[in-house]
Amino acid sequence: MLFSDILYLAPDFELKRGSVRVESGKIAEISVERIVESHGEVINGTNRLLIPGLVNSHCHVPMTLLRGWGEGLPLDRWLEEKVYPFEAKLTDDDVYRGSLIGIAEMLASGVTRFYEMYDHCGAICDAVELAGIRGNITRGLLSFDSSGLKGSQRLKESEEVFNRKSELVTPEVALHSEYTSNETYVREVAEYAKSRGAKIQVHVSETLKEHNECVARRGVTPTEYLANCGLFDVPATAAHCVSVTDRDIDILKAHNVTVAHCPESNLKLNSGIAPVRKLLDAGVSVALGTDGASSNNNQNLFEEMHVAALLGQMNSENPLSPAEILKTAVRGNSITVGADADLAVINLQKPHLVPAHDLLANLVFSAQASDVEMTIVNGKIVYRDGSVTGFDINDAIEKASAAAARLAGELK
C-alpha cells in the first residue's frame, strides 16, 4: 500500500509532504522522492492528510448498549437504578453486539487502538478480531460490589483474557478503583500484573468526593494509596485524575503513569476538569479517552480532541496547543519507518477545513470524525468511505438495537 505524495503528520507534530509505503503491517518507507508500489493499492494524496491512528485510552465499549439509558438522573440514582441492573443482565452476546457498534464508531473517528475495562471479555475480543481494531483488553477487577461476585472469581476471568493474546488483542490487568477493593486485593492485583508482565488500567480520582473519601478512609490520596500498594510498579494508565494533588502529580510522574483524560465524560457526569496543563508541565504523559457511551454519549475521539482543546483554552496564560492535543490523541503512534501501520486518512476538501492558515488548529478545533476517509490497522483497511470493512454495519445496528430493546424491556 502506498500513500502517494501526501501531507502527513510527522513525529514532531509538524506537517510534511512525502510518500509513505506500507508493507507487512509496518511503515516501510517514507520519501520525498517518487516511490513505486508494485503490489498493493496506491492512494492519491491530493487534498488528503495522513495521521497516526488515534488511541482511545479509556473506554467500556459494551456500554454503547446503555447510550441514553437513564438520562437526567442524579449520579447515584442513575448507577443504582439504571446502570447496574442493566449491566447485570448483559450476556456474552449482548456484549459482543454492543462492542461491535462502539468499535464501528471508533474506526469511523480514526481510532486504531482502544483501552478497555469491562466484563465478558471473550466477547469483546471476538468483536476486536472481527473488526480488525487493536484492543488493550482488561477484565475490571474489584473485591466488592452489589453483585456478590468474588474478587477471586474476577481474577480467574482476567486470566481468560491472556488466552486471547494476538496481533490485535493486548491483554492487560485492570483494578477498577481504590473504592471498590480492599487493600489485600489491590496488592494481589498488583502482584498478578507483575507476574503476567502486563500493564495496568485503573480509575483514579474521577471526582473530588471519591478523592476525599479515600483520604478520610486511608489517610492518603487514591494515587498515594495505589502507588503504596505497588500498582504503579508496572506501566499504568490512570483514567480521569480530575482531583489530584501536586504530590499525586509527582507520584504519577515518578511511576511514569499515563493519565487518560476523559473531558466529555467528566463534563457529562459533572466530575470536573482534569488539570492537563499542570500534568503536562510536570512531565506526566497524558492520553485521551471517551469513557463509556453512557456518559459521553459516543466513542468519537475527534469530539474528545475538540472538547479537550476548548477546555485547554481556559488556561489563558498557557492554553493547550493543537500539537499537545494531538499528542494525547495518538498516544505514541507515529508515522516513522518501522512503526506499525496504524493510520487514518483525513479528507481536507471540506468547507470547515479551509483555509489552511493553521492545519493543526483546523484538525483539533474544526475537523469532524466524518472527515476520516480511511482507517488502517496493521496495514489493513478496516474503515473506508463511511463503512467498516470487517462486518455488515446494518446487521450490527439491527442486532445491537434488538439486544438493547430486549434488556430495557426486561427491566420495565
Next chain:
Amino acid sequence: MLFSDILYLAPDFELKRGSVRVESGKIAEISVERIVESHGEVINGTNRLLIPGLVNSHCHVPMTLLRGWGEGLPLDRWLEEKVYPFEAKLTDDDVYRGSLIGIAEMLASGVTRFYEMYDHCGAICDAVELAGIRGNITRGLLSFDSSGLKGSQRLKESEEVFNRKSELVTPEVALHSEYTSNETYVREVAEYAKSRGAKIQVHVSETLKEHNECVARRGVTPTEYLANCGLFDVPATAAHCVSVTDRDIDILKAHNVTVAHCPESNLKLNSGIAPVRKLLDAGVSVALGTDGASSNNNQNLFEEMHVAALLGQMNSENPLSPAEILKTAVRGNSITVGADADLAVINLQKPHLVPAHDLLANLVFSAQASDVEMTIVNGKIVYRDGSVTGFDINDAIEKASAAAARLAGELK
C-alpha cells in the same frame, strides 16, 4: 414534497411518527394517515428523523477566512495584530468567498437561518441568495474603532441591507457593543431600528472585563445601559451574556430579549460560560450561536448543541435537558401546519445513534453534523447527501482558499 411515514420532532419536543407534506414553501399537512403526493418528491421516512431547521443565532460568517489565523496569541494581541489588520484588507469578493464556505458548513449541520453581524453586507446577501439559506443580516454599527470610519457612514451602509430584503434576507440592525459606541450613537441606532421596524442584534457582556469596565465607566451594567438607551425597545438578540447580574436577567426578560449562547466561542476565548440555567429559569429566551469561525473554529451547530449540553450538565441539581438544548437550537422553528418548510433530515442508521433508549439525548449528546442527510429551506432542498445544491463547493473551496492565502500573504 412528502416525507412519508417519518419520525419527527413535534413542537412539544416529543417525537411523533407521521407523514409531512410540504407545498409552496410551507408545511401543508401532517397526518398519521397515508398522504398521497401528486407533484413532488416522496422521501421515505425509514430510519430517518425530521427536525425543524436549526438557527445559528450569532455569527460573523465571512470570518471563515480567518479560521486558524493567529492561533495561540493572547486575546488583545490576537485582535490587534492579527484579526483587525486582516479584516481591514477584506474586499467584497473576499467576504462573498468566506460567506459561501461558512454557509456551506451551516447547511451541512442542518442550519436553515443565521443571524449575521459584519461588513460588506451586499456580498453576504449575494451568498445567502446563491446558497438558499435564510439570513438575518446586519451591518455592525459602532461609532469608534481604529479604522477611522465614522458611525454615520456605517449607518448609511446599514441602509443598504434594507434594499436587499427578500424571502431569504431579513434586514436587521446591529449595535456592535456598548464599548465601541458613545451614548448619542447608541440612541441613534435604537431610533433607527424603531423607524425601520427592524430587530436588533448586539454583543452584551461577553467577558467580565467588558462588563466591569462598563460599570466603572457608566455606573451601570451593559444590559442596563443598553436598555436605558432604548435599544431593547424592539425585539433583540443579545450575543454571549456571559457576565450578567440577576438584575440584568430581569431586564432581559422584561424586554423579551433573546440571548444567543455561544459556548464554543466563549470557551475558546476563555470568556466564561453563560448562566443558561438561570436565564431559562427566569423565563429568558435562549438561542444558540457559533460566533465567527476564528473563535470556534467552525459553523457546526451540532457541535454547539453538544458542548452546550455538556456544559449544561455542570449544574448538577438541574442540568439542561435535551429538549431545552434543542429548543435553543431551533429558535422557534417548528414542524406545524402553516410553518415555513425549514427542515433537516437526520439519518438514524448510524452506530452512534443506536440504541434508541432516548433519541433526544442521542441527538444532543451523540449526533454529528454528518448525520444530516438533507437541509430544506423554504421548501427547497439546499443540501443533500454531502453536497450543497446552490453552488459548486469545490470551486468555492478553491476560491476561498486563494482569497485567504492572498490576504495572509499581504500581511506577511
